[in-house]
Amino acid sequence: MSExxxxxxxxxxxAPLDRIVIKGWVRTKRDAKGFSFLEVNDGxxxxxxxxxxxxxxxxxxxxxxxxxxxxxxxxGKLAESPGKGQKWxxxxxxxxxxxxxxxxxxxxxxxxxxxxxxxxxxxLRPRTNKYGAxxxxxxxxxxAIHQFFHERGFVYVHTPILTGxxxxxxxxxxxxxxxxxxxxxxxxxxxxxxxxGKEANLTVSGQLEGEAYACSLxxxxxxxxxxxAENSNTPRHAAEFWMIEPEFAFADLNDNMALAxxxxxxxxxxxLNHCAxxxxxxxxxxxxxxxxxxxxxxxxxxxxxxxxxxxQILQQSGQKFEFPVNFGTxxxxxxxxxxxxxxxxxxxxxxxxxxTIKPFYMRVNDDNETVAAMDVLVPRVGELIGxxxxxxxxxxxxxxxQELGMDETPYWWYxxxxxFGTVPHSGFGLGxxxxxxxxxxxxxxxxxxxxxxxxxxxxx
Amino acid sequence: MSExxxxxxxxxxxAPLDRIVIKGWVRTKRDAKGFSFLEVNDGxxxxxxxxxxxxxxxxxxxxxxxxxxxxxxxxGKLAESPGKGQKWxxxxxxxxxxxxxxxxxxxxxxxxxxxxxxxxxxxLRPRTNKYGAxxxxxxxxxxAIHQFFHERGFVYVHTPILTGxxxxxxxxxxxxxxxxxxxxxxxxxxxxxxxxGKEANLTVSGQLEGEAYACSLxxxxxxxxxxxAENSNTPRHAAEFWMIEPEFAFADLNDNMALAxxxxxxxxxxxLNHCAxxxxxxxxxxxxxxxxxxxxxxxxxxxxxxxxxxxQILQQSGQKFEFPVNFGTxxxxxxxxxxxxxxxxxxxxxxxxxxTIKPFYMRVNDDNETVAAMDVLVPRVGELIGxxxxxxxxxxxxxxxQELGMDETPYWWYxxxxxFGTVPHSGFGLGxxxxxxxxxxxxxxxxxxxxxxxxxxxxx
Numbered sequence: 001m002s003e004x005x006x007x008x009x010x011x012x013x014x015a016p017l018d019r020i021v022i023k024g025w026v027r028t029k030r031d032a033k034g035f036s037f038l039e040v041n042d043g044x045x046x047x048x049x050x051x052x053x054x055x056x057x058x059x060x061x062x063x064x065x066x067x068x069x070x071x072x073x074x075x076g077k078l079a080e081s082p083g084k085g086q087k088w089x090x091x092x093x094x095x096x097x098x099x100x101x102x103x104x105x106x107x108x109x110x111x112x113x114x115x116x117x118x119x120x121x122x123x124l125r126p127r128t129n130k131y132g133a134x135x136x137x138x139x140x141x142x143x144a145i146h147q148f149f150h151e152r153g154f155v156y157v158h159t160p161i162l163t164g165x166x167x168x169x170x171x172x173x174x175x176x177x178x179x180x181x182x183x184x185x186x187x188x189x190x191x192x193x194x195x196x197g198k199e200a201n202l203t204v205s206g207q208l209e210g211e212a213y214a215c216s217l218x219x220x221x222x223x224x225x226x227x228x229a230e231n232s233n234t235p236r237h238a239a240e241f242w243m244i245e246p247e248f249a250f251a252d253l254n255d256n257m258a259l260a261x262x263x264x265x266x267x268x269x270x271x272l273n274h275c276a277x278x279x280x281x282x283x284x285x286x287x288x289x290x291x292x293x294x295x296x297x298x299x300x301x302x303x304x305x306x307x308x309x310x311x312q313i314l315q316q317s318g319q320k321f322e323f324p325v326n327f328g329t330x331x332x333x334x335x336x337x338x339x340x341x342x343x344x345x346x347x348x349x350x351x352x353x354x355x356t357i358k359p360f361y362m363r364v365n366d367d368n369e370t371v372a373a374m375d376v377l378v379p380r381v382g383e384l385i386g387x388x389x390x391x392x393x394x395x396x397x398x399x400x401x402q403e404l405g406m407d408e409t410p411y412w413w414y415x416x417x418x419x420f421g422t423v424p425h426s427g428f429g430l431g432x433x434x435x436x437x438x439x440x441x442x443x444x445x446x447x448x449x450x451x452x453x454x455x456x457x458x459x460x
Numbered sequence: 461m462s463e464x465x466x467x468x469x470x471x472x473x474x475a476p477l478d479r480i481v482i483k484g485w486v487r488t489k490r491d492a493k494g495f496s497f498l499e500v501n502d503g504x505x506x507x508x509x510x511x512x513x514x515x516x517x518x519x520x521x522x523x524x525x526x527x528x529x530x531x532x533x534x535x536g537k538l539a540e541s542p543g544k545g546q547k548w549x550x551x552x553x554x555x556x557x558x559x560x561x562x563x564x565x566x567x568x569x570x571x572x573x574x575x576x577x578x579x580x581x582x583x584l585r586p587r588t589n590k591y592g593a594x595x596x597x598x599x600x601x602x603x604a605i606h607q608f609f610h611e612r613g614f615v616y617v618h619t620p621i622l623t624g625x626x627x628x629x630x631x632x633x634x635x636x637x638x639x640x641x642x643x644x645x646x647x648x649x650x651x652x653x654x655x656x657g658k659e660a661n662l663t664v665s666g667q668l669e670g671e672a673y674a675c676s677l678x679x680x681x682x683x684x685x686x687x688x689a690e691n692s693n694t695p696r697h698a699a700e701f702w703m704i705e706p707e708f709a710f711a712d713l714n715d716n717m718a719l720a721x722x723x724x725x726x727x728x729x730x731x732l733n734h735c736a737x738x739x740x741x742x743x744x745x746x747x748x749x750x751x752x753x754x755x756x757x758x759x760x761x762x763x764x765x766x767x768x769x770x771x772q773i774l775q776q777s778g779q780k781f782e783f784p785v786n787f788g789t790x791x792x793x794x795x796x797x798x799x800x801x802x803x804x805x806x807x808x809x810x811x812x813x814x815x816t817i818k819p820f821y822m823r824v825n826d827d828n829e830t831v832a833a834m835d836v837l838v839p840r841v842g843e844l845i846g847x848x849x850x851x852x853x854x855x856x857x858x859x860x861x862q863e864l865g866m867d868e869t870p871y872w873w874y875x876x877x878x879x880f881g882t883v884p885h886s887g888f889g890l891g892x893x894x895x896x897x898x899x900x901x902x903x904x905x906x907x908x909x910x911x912x913x914x915x916x917x918x919x920x
Contacts, residue, residue: 025881042678043676043678069880069881070881071881073710098710098884099878102880105880126676126677135617135673146602153468157910160911162699162913162918164918164919174622174637174655176636181646181650182650186641190641191641195689209910209911213595215587216485217595224684227621231655239655249483250533413582416584419561420561421485421529421531421558421560422558423531449618450620450669451669455656456657458622458657459873460620460624460873
């Protein structure tokens, strides 16, 4: 093990090597007279390494048992390759079959498989070029996020997944229980025997708890799974997805927009710099406008557009939209994409939305008609980020809760943050999968989540 | 905002500064004749900055409204402090009350509060020295984990939280549903109207899904929330906690032990280097053996002790244990702590456990009596890590499933990993909160989780 070299490192070698050990999975085998070629991949990068094995190599006989999907160990020399498109190849001195794959039954034969088919073998699809690339990019994107916030002194907070109320009204919630199916007690005492003694749900957002920490540690972010029990089978919705939610104190809407823009650029630039090889695959096979739009994104100043002006632009666009727009309606993906892809051709931050379409915790502007909310719109996905300055004034917040006919009681602790040392503060939520869709061009959210969960679909 | 300096940076300034802007929360106020001292904290570090305000400062009148817990903004000069224990102080030229805190009702007055009381105000406790320190250490520990794995080429994988079966038998599970309480249909069709159309639970481990990714991308890790519906009210158990689970291919039990030891040392050393000020608080007020044992841990070679020998040592120890030990019994915390705290005085990795007490997926040793499992035991918490080499042989794995009377059907995809290109592979789980308890000396898991969830307790 210790002397094994990963293929990524072997391919980046500065000089030939007399002896290397490669372990990985065979992608293809080609036989010639007296020798064979194996293309081997170990997940460390997109590119396979080519292994040349001739009759003199120990274990040459095993070759007949080796097919696509088999695990092998190879000892050999790293030598310059005469072939084009590759600098190095391995001349095997010893070949070992680690685990076979029966060509009759192994589902990943050398041909293009549909995304739909690959979803049914989600446990094997990361063995393909495309899904290997997606999940390396997913991992690097997550690292970029942690690095971005760490550099800026934000504390990573794990807000709870299990919550006691459907407070926020951000969406349909899953209920969590330890009572057996068919448990019939309702009304008073219905939760008496349940684990928490009361209704428990899966979180739709860690924002409110994040605010509590921002009002002590000044700058925090969450990065964790979030849930929506919405029964919608679309390429954009999953029941379980990951979200990044920074909250920071002494910050207004302008600070919020600046942080959001910095984050999106940082992540995108990080992926351009660290995942160039994987990105190329998507630029070539998935979306040929990809590199242009990503390179454009990192150098553009994001447009800052009041909601009111956005509505005017959309109304005067001459564009046929499925959903009409008027002051007081929420923007649909078609509008969002028109603004950033067609009208401005770069990311757009729409801000100051009508308070009638936004939740209670967003700060009411002086016009008493709009709130200090913002949405960041990007190519391919539309809304990537939604956020706001939070209402820090106790009286205004209580009035909003009342206006919306909500019960103040469960918010006692949230109101405490305004009772004791309240500060202007802001935050937003970034949908992690939406970022991945933007950066890869992959159009279905199911294909950027290792094991996606959607209505009636809970496999693996 | 942009000209604001955070207290951590101000305190590390190399030279006096003519004008700085500090924003934060007042920890204490002391009045003298004609001037006052404010100790202000902004969460960026444990230490407060001292502000001196005299009658000439703009806003001096606001002082009478400023008490512990109030949010303030201060403009002033950073000057050398004549006081001991602090290099810098701020001479205010302008003071602004941002948000008041009524001394009659603000719960965090300047005195020692019990941990039990502070749990009832979990939204405010990060404003105390101790909890600020805990949650900064929690954040830095998480960053250390990502950095450790990133440096080693491990891909971060988000394994699903919602799972379709209670496969693994690792513990009691929470059930997830969208059916209303009191829904009475049982038997056939009971899940027909439920979101996923079948039973859904919260994950107890991402291991099995992690293995699928290790068998494609070679090295992966998960870091996410995990759930246990065990009705046990102890200082060591929470219903929701975070776990780190690496899985890596072409790796045996020795590689696994080496990775676990490297990880624990890396994390501990990272905290020693990056959180020295916060750690000092725990060494002083929580556990005076803390620094000794952490410094010892990072330089020690962890003991590697076969389970069989561990049992002998415990039997011959002359120690009175609550639970007797024999070959075939699981180690209890008292045994684990005896081994690493008393007998060896350093971390111990116990390995090769009897197969009768371990789950089906652990690799059976040649003796057919033990499996290639390991537990890493550390001071203060006992078991920090549990892991194993995974059974990669299809026939042996199927036989184990049968032996244990389990149904093979839901594991079709897990068995596929052994059908197609199977490889020796290993992995483990590290309880994140246990690490935090080890590194801070905090004895109750509720105090290292921002909003802990335990039986009958689901506040905030």
